[in-house]
Amino acid sequence: MASSEWLTQKQNKEKEEKERKKxxxxxxxxKKEQKRQRKERERKKEKERKEKKKERKKARKKKEKRKSDKREGRESERRERESERCERRELEKREKR
Structure with a gap:
């Protein structure tokens, strides 16, 4: 009987060991899967950050261009007015003669 008890104990220990290993x-x-998912999330966040940065840069450039165009428009209007004034002065001078 002792040998059969010993055998069942041995089998139980082996079974427990198998379960423990499993x-x-x-x-x-x-743990591996969690690490993979965490890395994936970090990659996604990094990608989003870069995308937002790109969008902000694009928006800033667009705003600067609008400002520049506006300034350019004002300057060209000013030049036009000046040239008109000069032309009028020239005409007035000619008329006086």
């Missing part, structure tokens, strides 16, 4: 393996796999 459990550890599952734990490792879960």
């Amino acid at each position: 459990k550890e393996e599952r734990k490792k796999e879960r």
Whole structure:
């Protein structure tokens, strides 16, 4: 009888050891998966950050261009007015003669 008890104890220990190893393996796999997911999230966040930065840069350039165009428009209007004034002065001078 003692040998059969010893055999069942041995089998139980082996079974427990197998289960323990399985459990550890599952734990490792879960940890691996979590790490992979975390890295994936970080990559996604980084990509979004870069995209937002790109969009802000684009918007800033657009705004600067509008400002520049506006300034350019005002300057060209000023030049036009000046040239008109000069032309009028010339005409007035000619008329006086």
